[in-house]
Amino acid sequence: MTRFDTTHEAFMAEAIALAERGRFTTDPNPRVGCVIVKDGVIVGRGYHKFAGQPHAEVYALAEAGDQAQGATVYVTLEPCSHFGRTPPCAQALINARVAEVIVAMQDPNPLVAGTGIQALEAAGIKTQVGLLLAQAQTLNLGFITRMTTQKPWVRCKMAMSLDGRTAMASGESQWITGPEARRRVHEMRGESSAIITGVDSICHDNPSLTVRPDEQQRLTLPTLGERQPLRIIVDSQLRTAADAKIFSQVGTTVIVTAVDLNDPAIQPQLTALQSSATIISMPNQQGQVDLTQLIIWLGEKGCNEVMIESGATLSGAFLTLGLIDHIDLFMAPSLLGSQARSLFDLKLTDMAQQVHLDILEIAPIGKDWHLRVRPQRPDSQTVQNG
Secondary structure, eight states: OOOOOHHHHHHHHHHHHHHTTTTTTOOOSSOOOEEEEETTEEEEEEOOOTTSOHHHHHHHHHHGEEEEGTTEEEEEOOOOOOOOOSSSSSHHHHHHOSSSEEEEEEEOOTTTTTTTHHHHHHTTTTEEHHHHHHHHHHHTTTHHHHHHHHEEEEEEEEETTTTTTTOOOOOOOTTTTTTHHHHHHHHHHHHHSSSEEEEHHHHOOOOOOOOHHHHHHHTTTTTGGGOOOOOEEEEEOOOOOTOOOGGGGSSSSEEEOOOOOGGGGGGHHHHHHHHTTTTEEEOTTTTOOOHHHHHHHHTTOOOOOOEEEEOHHHHHHHTTTTTEEEEEEEOOOOOTTTSSEEEEOOOOOSSGGGOOEEEEEEEEEEEEEEEEEEEOOOOOOOOOOO
16 A cells, blocks of 8 residues: 655645545546645645536646646546547646656546556656545545446435434424534535435425525626526425525526426426426336435436435435435434424334434534434335335
């Protein structure tokens, strides 16, 4: 196993920090940062900003200029070796005559998958792989998941009271948690390729499911308004109101239903909704939306990260099917009582069926607590949803 000293780690940490600047905007591409070092001094920095624009290495080489010759390059993801919307970065590094390229992680994209490193080595450039590997992988969990499984990485966001309740019996839920937690949720939305909610959440809360302009400004994201996450409404019986707030927002809304779109009985409702949303029928054998197929479809659409923001029924359905990679729980120091709504609607009858969770992180956020947990995968089973 290659050993790297603290100097190498410091330069790669700078590259990772640069890559993080693109965490809201590179979708569907990975977040990549690059640092070029000559005689112990950084002479070039770059990060990938938007899909279709130059990659991190190109920006770093442009800043370094002639100083790139004989330099060491630190890049968070293997330089690409193929022509996509931009030329291959491996060749750009070869042309610049750099001496060494240190890579945090190999690219899981089958179009690259080691060929970038091979091209560099064939040109006589020394390469090393694995420096700050875990940090680089965390930065691109969604991209890695999509490249290796053809599905996006799925998180479920829930806000709850200390007694595990998400809303009053009436459906009232604003606001369980404080402003700091809500700001973090907007960051999570900005990081997401798509947000999934259910028709009941649209009916009860009438959410926008966007990153608000004031949050864009706080996150220094003046262009995010042009790249709001794709909004998905799971609505088996096509009950969504045509005047719901979600349809007046910037970006695209898709309603996934289980009804036959050729059924004459639903044509008036279908017509009312089609002016504001794309309607897709994706039924399972139980006459509900096929959630597994929905996640596969989102992967095919190039979604890296998907966030579920819904009530107990739909969230419970995703959890039961083993489709959630991790859960973000925002817990308020309050009690809503036994009549309030539960966190997940799970049809469990004995202890052997309990869903076990691995706790990844617990941290304070304002007056609340943020818990990141990973479900231990259950066997899939039939569920009702939407």
